[in-house]
Structures are given as C-alpha cells and as structure tokens.
Amino acid sequence: MLTVESADKIYPNGTRALAGLNLQVEEGEIVAVVGGSGCGKSTFLRLAAGLDQPTHGRIRVDNEMIVKPHPCVGLIFQEPRLLPWLTVAQNVGFGLAELPREKRERRVEDVLRRVGLADYGGRWPRELSGGQAQRVAIARALAPHPKVLLLDEPFSALDAFTRASLHEHLLDLWNAFKPTLVLVTHDVEEAAVLADRVLVMQPNPGRIAAEIEVDLSRPRDRYGSEIEAMKRRILWALDKSLRRDSGEALAPAAAI
Amino acid sequence: MTAIERFDVPGEARDSRAVSATLPNSRKQNRTALRFLLGIALPVVLGIGWELAVRAGLAEGRLMPPPSRIFQTLYDLAVTGELWVHMGATLGRVGAGFLLGVIGGTLVGALAGASRLSREILDPSLQGLRSVPSIAWVPLFILWLGIFEESKIALIAVGCFFPIYLGVLGAIQSVDRKTVEVGRIFRLSTPQLVRRILLPAILPAYVVSLRQGLGLGWMFVVAAEFMGASEGLGYLLVDGQQLGKPDQIIAAIFTFAVLGKITDGLLASASAPFLTWQDAFAAKH
Numbered sequence: 001m002l003t004v005e006s007a008d009k010i011y012p013n014g015t016r017a018l019a020g021l022n023l024q025v026e027e028g029e030i031v032a033v034v035g036g037s038g039c040g041k042s043t044f045l046r047l048a049a050g051l052d053q054p055t056h057g058r059i060r061v062d063n064e065m066i067v068k069p070h071p072c073v074g075l076i077f078q079e080p081r082l083l084p085w086l087t088v089a090q091n092v093g094f095g096l097a098e099l100p101r102e103k104r105e106r107r108v109e110d111v112l113r114r115v116g117l118a119d120y121g122g123r124w125p126r127e128l129s130g131g132q133a134q135r136v137a138i139a140r141a142l143a144p145h146p147k148v149l150l151l152d153e154p155f156s157a158l159d160a161f162t163r164a165s166l167h168e169h170l171l172d173l174w175n176a177f178k179p180t181l182v183l184v185t186h187d188v189e190e191a192a193v194l195a196d197r198v199l200v201m202q203p204n205p206g207r208i209a210a211e212i213e214v215d216l217s218r219p220r221d222r223y224g225s226e227i228e229a230m231k232r233r234i235l236w237a238l239d240k241s242l243r244r245d246s247g248e249a250l251a252p253a254a255a256i
Numbered sequence: 257m258t259a260i261e262r263f264d265v266p267g268e269a270r271d272s273r274a275v276s277a278t279l280p281n282s283r284k285q286n287r288t289a290l291r292f293l294l295g296i297a298l299p300v301v302l303g304i305g306w307e308l309a310v311r312a313g314l315a316e317g318r319l320m321p322p323p324s325r326i327f328q329t330l331y332d333l334a335v336t337g338e339l340w341v342h343m344g345a346t347l348g349r350v351g352a353g354f355l356l357g358v359i360g361g362t363l364v365g366a367l368a369g370a371s372r373l374s375r376e377i378l379d380p381s382l383q384g385l386r387s388v389p390s391i392a393w394v395p396l397f398i399l400w401l402g403i404f405e406e407s408k409i410a411l412i413a414v415g416c417f418f419p420i421y422l423g424v425l426g427a428i429q430s431v432d433r434k435t436v437e438v439g440r441i442f443r444l445s446t447p448q449l450v451r452r453i454l455l456p457a458i459l460p461a462y463v464v465s466l467r468q469g470l471g472l473g474w475m476f477v478v479a480a481e482f483m484g485a486s487e488g489l490g491y492l493l494v495d496g497q498q499l500g501k502p503d504q505i506i507a508a509i510f511t512f513a514v515l516g517k518i519t520d521g522l523l524a525s526a527s528a529p530f531l532t533w534q535d536a537f538a539a540k541h
Contacts, residue, residue, distance in 0.1 A: 049441065069442070075441050077438075079434070097448075
C-alpha cells in the first residue's frame with residue numbers, strides 16, 4: 001500500500017532528518033510512529049504527503065510515486081488549520097470542488113455526521129472548541145475518501161478526555177472507510193490504543209530503531225493491563241533508542 | 257454602589273454582541289438609537305451652548321459663528337446650487353484619484369507580494385518615495401499635467417497609492433504558510449490557490465488599507481484644491497479665508513466631515529458581507 005524505499009532527507013542546512021528509511025504499510029493497517037523530537041517523524045509524514053521530496057529513495061502508494069500531493073493521500077495537521085472564511089460545511093467540502101454540488105453536499109453531511117457534528121455545518125470555525133475544530137479537520141481530510149490518511153500529532157493540543165473521545169471517533173471512521181492510517185505521535189498511550197504496529201524512531205540521523213506489533217483485539221480498554229504493558233514496552237524501546245543515540249545512560253531527570 | 261455600577265459597564269459592553277444576538281429586535285433598535293444619541297451628544301451640546309452664548313451676548317461669534325449662521329450659510333449655498341457643484345467637483349476628484357490609487361496600489365502590491373525578486377526591485381524605491389511629503393509633488397505635477405484636473409487627481413492618487421500598496425504587500429506576506437499548505441494538500445493550482453486561499457486571507461487587511469487610502473484621498477483633495485481651483489470644497493475654504501467668511505469655512509469643513517464619514521461607511525458596509533466570518537472582536541470595529 002504505502003511503501004518507503006531507502007528514503008533519505010537532507011535539509012539545505014545539512015541536517016540528515018531521515019537516513020535510509022524503509023517501510024511497508026499494508027492496506028487498512030494503522031501504524032503509529034513515535035520518537036523523540038528531531039527523529040524525523042514529521043519529515044517522514046511530509047514526504048509521504050508529497051509536501052516535500054526525499055533527497056534519495058522513493059515513496060509509493062499502490063505503485064504510484066509520490067512526488068507531490070496525491071488524491072489518494074490525506075493529511076491531518078497538528079492544528080485544525082480550518083479556513084476561517086468558510087463555514088464548517090464549506091471547510092469539509094474544500095477538497096471536493098470537482099464533485100457536483102448535490103453529491104458534494106451529501107458527502108459533507110455524511111462525514112460531519114460521522115464525526116458527531118451533523119448540526120454544525122453552518123457554523124464558523126471560530127465558534128468551535130478545539131476538539132470540534134480538530135474533528136472538522138478530520139472530516140475534511142476524510143471527505144475525499146483517501147486510501148491513506150496521515151496524521152501529524154493530531155491530538156497533541158487537546159486535553160486527555162477530548163483526546164480519548166477523538167480516538168474513538170477516529171476508530172469509528174477507520175471502521176467505516178478502512179483507510180490506511182499512519183499516525184505520528186509522542187503519546188505512547190495513543191500509539192498503544194490505536195495502532196496495529198508501532199515504529200520507534202531515533203534521531204541523528206532519523207531512522208527506525210524498533211518495531212512493535214500490537215496484537216490486541218479491538219475495542220481496547222485504555223485503562224486495562226494489556227495497554228499498560230504495551231505502553232511500557234513502547235516507552236522502554238523509546239528510552240533505549242535515546243540512550244543508544246547519546247551513547248550513555250540518560251540522567252534520571254531526563255527520562256521523566 | 258457607584259463603584260459597582262462602574263465595573264458593570266465594561267463587562268456589559270464586552271458581552272454586548274452575545275447579548276444582542278438573543279435580544280428581541282426592539283431592544284436591539286433601542287441600543288442602536290442610544291449609541292447614535294450618545295455619539296452626537298457632544299457636538300450638539302457644544303453647538304447649543306455656543307449658540308446660546310452668542311445670543312445672550314456673552315460671546316461675539318464673529319470669527320467663530322454660531323451653528324445657526326453656519327447652517328444658514330449651508331442652506332443658502334444649497335439653494336443656489338453652489339454647494340452641489342462644489343461637492344460634485346470634490347467627490348469627482350476624490351473618486352478618480354482613489355480609483356487610480358486603488359488600481360496602482362493593488363497591482364504593484366500584489367506583484368511585490370507575489371515575487372521576491374520584484375519586491376526586492378520595487379520596494380526600496382517605493383519606500384523612498386513614500387517618505388516624500390506628497391505636497392512636494394505639487395509643483396512637479398503642475399509642470400507635467402497643468403493646473404487643472406489632471407494634476408489634482410494625480411496628487412490624490414499618489415496619496416491613496418501608498419497605504420494600499422503597503423496593505424496589499426503586508427497582507428500577502430503575512431498569509432500563513434500553514435494555510436497555504438492546506439491548499440497544496442488539496443492540490444490547488446496556482447489560480448485556485450489565489451482565488452480560494454490568498455484572496456480571502458488578505459481581504460480584511462485589504463479593506464483596512466482601502467479605508468486608509470480613502471481617508472488620505474480626502475486629505476489630499478484639500479491640498480489639491482488649495483493649489484488653484486475655481487470649484488470644490490477646498491475652493492470654498494480658500495474663498496472663505498480671502499473674503500473673511502468663517503461661516504463658509506466651517507460649512508465646508510462640516511461638509512468634508514459628513515462626506516468623509518459617509519464614503520468610509522459605504523466602503524465598510526460594502527465589504528462587510530465578505531467579512532462576517534471574522535472574530536467577534538474584529539467584527540465589532
């Protein structure tokens with residue numbers, strides 16, 4: 001589905017954000033990418049979205065090279081990035097301009113209902129709470145029915161309860177459309193609750209340090225012992241990747 | 257008690273929008289009427305006070321005529337048709353100069369905002385020219401364009417040009433890269449990006465710059481009409497000074513104030529339907 005072949009990304013200032021990244025994501029799979037800051041996880045997402053090009057290597061979706069934004073690939077940013085001059089419904093329909101009006105309106109109605117904002121179509125973005133705005137952003141990305149949906153720390157600015165409810169919304173949507181999800185996050189609980197597979201990345205240069213299968217059935221109990229154990233495993237792998245990077249044990253304070 | 261009342265007032269003002277949305281229409285109208293009355297209270301009280309002072313013989317009122325004399329002058333000018341001729345001439349000059357300034361400022365601002373190269377070529381020179389007091393152009397414009405309409409319109413156009421140029425340039429430069437990225441993700445072509453993202457994003461700042469430009473247009477039309485006009489509100493000012501008619505001067509100033517306020521209001525309300533999405537705070541101003 002989504003294939004990354006030895007992708008390098010070297011920024012003009014010489015930073016090696018990614019080095020020889022290899023990755024294969026299956027259709028309908030949910031992959032979480034975790035890692036410390038500067039490990040290249042956001043860079044990887046920008047490459048997969050076609051917003052940037054790799055310096056070397058290739059990224060493909062269904063055998064099509066990604067060199068610029070592709071209709072099959074949607075991206076949800078860290079912030080909602082709604083257009084303030086469009087209503088909620090117009091924002092959701094933003095990527096559907098080529099559809100006939102009636103079809104577009106039906107599609108918008110459908111996704112808004114799925115994110116629980118059926119009555120909000122006529123509102124302005126400024127009238128939404130942070131969680132609602134991010135749900136609209138999710139609806140906007142899903143409206144064109146992308147095969148791959150990339151999420152760049154989409155819930156990091158929200159409080160824990162809103163985040164948990166958005167996880168449920170996201171899983172509902174995933175159940176409905178079965179898109180391939182690649183989720184960059186720094187929240188190990190988010191990774192454990194949502195993902196089929198967790199990739200731990202490490203910096204200097206950015207690469208994959210560990211790969212953890214999360215073979216837990218859904219729905220998952222985020223307060224259950226299995227998720228707790230999974231969180232510990234991911235944290236341990238993260239911690240190890242950071243130690244290996246600095247070549248010495250971290251000071252206890254830095255591990256907190 | 258009074259202290260509590262005083263603290264209540266700003267809170268109420270801050271929430272007035274939220275409140276007015278749920279108020280019945282009659283109370284909303286009452287509030288608008290009250291605001292209008294409050295707005296004109298100061299000039300009306302001062303005017304009536306001065307009128308009474310002159311009538312009671314406490315003040316002479318020769319150099320500062322009372323409102324009745326000023327309105328009489330305005331009325332006379334209106335009845336003879338002179339006022340409309342002067343107003344028409346001034347409005348025509350402001351309109352033509354403003355239009356030219358808008359076209360120039362918008363095009364050059366868009367060009368400088370769109371490409372770095374053109375900005376680096378254009379902007380330093382324009383910033384240099386901007387710091388020239390616009391009145392300094394008058395002799396040159398008279399030499400180039402003659403003493404009649406063209407030189408006056410050119411001066412007004414120069415006055416309108418700079419705030420609009422700066423407004424457009426600044427607005428384009430401050431469009432958020434993150435918003436543009438949304439357009440890229442949805443694969444907008446360049447014309448689509450301009451129409452669906454850039455134009456709406458710069459519109460609020462553009463309207464502000466248009467209003468600033470129009471305000472400067474009204475300032476410069478006076479300067480333009482001082483340099484030798486046979487009609488126009490500026491001519492009424494000069495004429496009033498030379499013939500010692502302070503009532504005519506004040507009548508012309510009053511007309512300027514009314515026209516300036518009306519044209520600005522028209523511009524603001526023409527753009528309002530496109531800006532309803534803005535935050536409550538900005539929308540209230």
